[in-house]
Amino acid sequence: MTLSNPERRRCMATRKDGERCQAWADASGLCGMHGPNAHQLHVLGGRSRAKHHMLETRMNPKLKDVVELLGMAAKQVHRGEITPAQGSSLASIATALIKAVESAELTLRLSILEMRVNSGGSESDDFGT
Ligand SMILES: [Zn+2]
Known part of the structure; x- marks a missing residue:
């Protein structure tokens, strides 16, 4: 079993900032962002x-x-500033919050539609009908 591939090389390309690209190269000697594709x-x-x-x-x-908070939390977990468990906890809270906002928004939109239907739909709409 091999844990690391000694044949694996870094990309030979030079980045826009003049530094050597640090990404892993494929058989062409270039990474995906500098290679033929x-x-x-x-x-x-x-x-x-x-x-x-x-x-x-x-x-x-x-x-x-x-x-934004979720994006920040992901970066913090990646950098080791917060634990993955803390990140998961934040994600759970955020998911609940998103569901609550979406649910409230859908309820509001449904109420508006019901009001339009119940009023006979005779109100003119934006479609000129
Ligand atoms: Zn590269």
């Missing part, structure tokens, strides 16, 4: 950032703080 990975990264932006702008503002 780098363009595809960068495009995927851009899409991911775009989705993140969309999520941020469309997210319920009440939940932004919770999501």
Whole structure:
């Protein structure tokens, strides 16, 4: 059983900041971000950032703080500043909070729909009907 692969090398590319890339290289001697498929990975990264932006702008503002807190907690667990158990505890509380906000929001939206239906739907809406 081998615990480490001595053949494993670091990427040969130089980063934008002039430092040598520290990522593990594949057979080409380059990492995924510097290798032949780098363009595809960068495009995927851009899409991911775009989705993140969309999520941020469309997210319920009440939940932004919770999501930020979760992101911070994940980093703190990664850096060893809080224990994984503390991180899990925060995640459980955050999940409960998110469910409560979502539930309240759905109840409100349903009430609005019920009011529209019960009023005969004769009110004009935004669709010009
Ligand atoms: Zn690299």
